[in-house]
Amino acid sequence: MHSLKSLSLSNKKALKNLVSRNLSNSVSKNASTSSLPNILIIMADQLNGTFFPEGGPAEWLHAPHLKALAERSVRFSNAYTASPLCAPGRASFMSGQLPKRTRVYDNAAEFASDIPTYAHHLRRAGYYVALSGKMHFVGPDQLHGFEERLTTDIYPADFGWTPDYRKPDERIDWWYHNLCSVTNAGTGEITNQLEYDEEVAFLATQKLYQLCRKTTERRPWCLTVSFTHPHDPYVTRPPFWDLYKDCEHLLPSVESIPFAQQDPHSERLLNACDYQNFNITQDDIMRSRRAYFGNISFIDERVGELMDVLERTRMLDDTIIVFCSDHGDMLGERGLWFKMSFFEGSARVPLMISKAGSKSACDGHLVDTPVSTIDIVSTLAEMVGLTSLDEVQQWTDGESLVPFMDKDRQDELHRGPVLMEYAAEGTHTPMVCIRRGRFKYVHCTIDPPQLFDLEEDPHETKNLAYDPAHQMLASSMLDEVNSRWNLPAFDAAVRESQARRRVVYEALRNGSYFPWDFQPLQKASERYMRNHMDLNEVEAQQRTSVNFKYPDVLNSRHHSGIGRSPYKATFGTEPRLGLRVGLNMPDEVIDKINTELDLADLAYSLSIGTGVGSPSTSTENAQKECVSCGKPYSGSHKCHKCNKFCHAIAPCSTPHSEEGASKNATRRAANVSNPT
Template sequence: MTRPNILILMVDQLNGTLFPDGPADWLHAPNLKRLAARSTRFANAYTASPLCAPGRASFMSGQLPSRTGVYDNAAEFRSDIPTYAHHLRRAGYYTCLSGKMHFVGPDQLHGFEERLTTDIYPADFGWTPDYRKPGERIDWWYHNMGSVTGAGVAEITNQMEYDDEVAYHAKAKLYDLARGKDDRPWCVTVSFTHPHDPYVARRKYWDLYEDCEHLLPQVGDLGYDNHDPHAKRIFDANDWRNFDITEEDIRKSRRAYFANISYLDDKLGEILEVLETTRQEAIILFVSDHGDMLGERGLWFKMNFYEGSARVPLMVAAPGMEPGRIDTPVSTIDVTPTLGELAGVDMAEIAPWTDGTSLVSLANGTERTAPVLMEYAAEASYAPLVSMRYGKWKYNRCALDPDQLFDLDADPHEMTNLADHPDHQGTVQSLRAKSQARWDLDRFDAEVRASQARRWVVYEALRQGGYYPWDYQPLQKASERYMRNHMNLDNLEESQRFPRGE
């Protein structure tokens, strides 16, 4: 059979509420809007865990953090966990990554045959939280509100430098694939770090939002004492007391965030143009690892189950998937089985290794009633939190906190917790039973604590004496690039040209 090429476009910390049906009308994102018009658009897609490394490991494997063991941004992603890159490569695909995937541990490929860049974040255990010390801030790596108070304009940053490189290598690889030296189908994953904070943007994109009407959140700061217990823990982890956040800070942060969506749109447009001009056909999937609260309720970044943090954009342009909007809740863990089905991989080979379900039939009208599951056991938590999105309901549970129940149809901003409301006790009891059947929170907590304790020992040991980091070092074979003396010049010029000459 002929297997389709696959292009995965991933971004970081993009709030899914800004993609109610593709990009919101007021966003300057023409390339994403064109992609949306030919895609199945999942309006209620959720991350498996609202933090980078756990969310990405779940996205790649189709498994929740409680199965992968990737609980936080310093937890090892084990080499024996199959990913979509493994499944596709096993089926004969060339698999390649340009950009971020926040792999922690000595395996920095996880099924990718080639990786074109290093990662933007460290690959070791240095960012490990410690449940034995609740409330302790680790100043040198915990988020603080400096990303908000420092928002503004710059022409180059660490993040821009990285994403410029990611796009450059992705385009070069697509040009190379067009030359036809490898007859295998390909799966290329291009993964950017924007619009993740810091909230700093180039002037050309900043200026697009000068008159934007969305520079203030719809729900302002509720005040520390009016937040739920986990939100208070996030405020404390973000060191909020040492920052004076003004309305102008909020406006500038959101403006830069929107500007960076437009920056990404340009990058994605460049990549899609290469695909078009080289006449390569491919399935295209666009997704984020998690969202960003963007000041809603006074919260920033992620680390919670509120819509701004947990909901992500997810769009798939593929033969056999009807373009249009799907409102049924889905998860990023559904991506791996979806890619498998689209690629013609035997789903029995994937099913044992995933918690997800293929989205292909859902795109064509099949109903789905299974709940969407989320977990969080990382920074700002003192014990694991779990969540279910079941129809219009979202039910959150943590051993340390009161239950939460939200009716997202009637209360999209999650302002009213119905868990103690007498009219909803049947719903609470039903969802609590489903949650308890799925999660043993005491066991989950014990496993997280054991993992953290092991990593603290190993990290401190490995930083003594000679240090050999796991950060990925991209391979460059200079003797095989451009023109070298073991190559025939005429053959080289012909083979490197696309389209071929007369």
């Protein structure tokens, strides 16, 4: 057996130049993005943050995967939505802007295409950004910076659910937000929402495998996986239902408050839910909460699938993971259901952020400072080191949470007040909320103010707005509201938006109707083996090792077996020397290639997975014989059997005839000099 170390000096120089040139081409093209971490954002829908008391799932919840994620994450126990409704909350989450700025006031308000989102910022920095699942975009733009959407959305993208402040007592739709979800709660093997989330999870895991295989470009990725559970209807599968048979939390902490004793906004919400036409029993409440808890476990199982793929493909330590929700669910507390209020069950959400790195390096800890979902944009921008951080910040109302990820600095850090807005159904003028420290202040021009001390009164049963001992605080909170919001102008903007949308929607529903609902596109002819693709090339590209470990390329000489080595996926399927710097290539290997490794040895090491024997000595420009087609050549050579160029290290990867294959095997066994 011979080594490439026996090559002549001139041949070695030529080989080094070849490797350096290819490395330079790959690395220079991606120098600004090759070291950036990947990002996985997992979003639940209507997940009540009070069930994550220490930032992670409560001990009694059956959520092993979320609990494991919590151990490696910075957990924010007082995280709030920007607006407690799906479309406004999600638009604010994506843009870092409050609803008054996004103009997404309700579930039928258009999210304008000219508002930058985290998808835009990351994509501009070189990231591949994709979405699997719900984001409740309204309007013709159904991407908002995402390069690809894997699924359609679950709700309509038109103006059909527009509220009307002129008719505060008129419900949007006969079924919209009514209490049938409570009275019909229970179990089911499959539902509309279960089917949707199964598709979301499946396509997300498939995309993760594709990103692991990707070898032609070294782009970091950001994948957002957005589920619709545990959103009502409250129906779960029997195995998840059974987990909570003896649960001690099936009844609310605060019993139903009689209608006449509710605050004005809660009365409006009950009317919006058609409360008067339902008789909600204790059994209804317990079944609804039990199914809701079961669906938390259902989401946990989906999270486990995603985490498993990250771990099996060795991308986990290179990936930032964010887990959050768009808003919460009152779940019968005070007699209220769903969201649309600033009470803790509706407005507080879970938020966990796991930094890239090994579990021991992730420095998981608890942060109790109040924060907002609008902080995510700035946080991601700083975590990945975007050079345009200042430019990103000008488009957001949030603050970066990166400083809070250093647990040794917790005592010296402070964040401004958390601001929330609500301008949708259940009210007929905008409402605003401030969470500052331990206090929460709710203001609406048509309602009495509310002030709660969340440390002394976590269930918000005592309104301190008129308590003599808190008048100075209530007055300062009101001053802050007036300094931050022009509420008459806010109200006028919402009413004008509603009026415009009514005109447009009525017009579009006449005659032929072309909805804005997103239609996922598939390049069907480029999938599997269609369009006469070479089966062997497709298989080589698509095969991904499970639980593979990086071979020690710096010390080992022999790595064989296609599909067994990560470098087969990392460098590409063609056994050529031109290096393709893939997503899974360790930085230390890249550094070693650039600085220390003998490139002749490297060239031989890169023949992994090809079945090539060790080359023998040769002289520069000596005539060689193609092991694929048997023809003599010198220099480069085009194999006449596959019409592809062979290269200096390995034989052509395209299978040839049985005679040629036998000939190849014989030649390799005999260790013919200079395989090409």
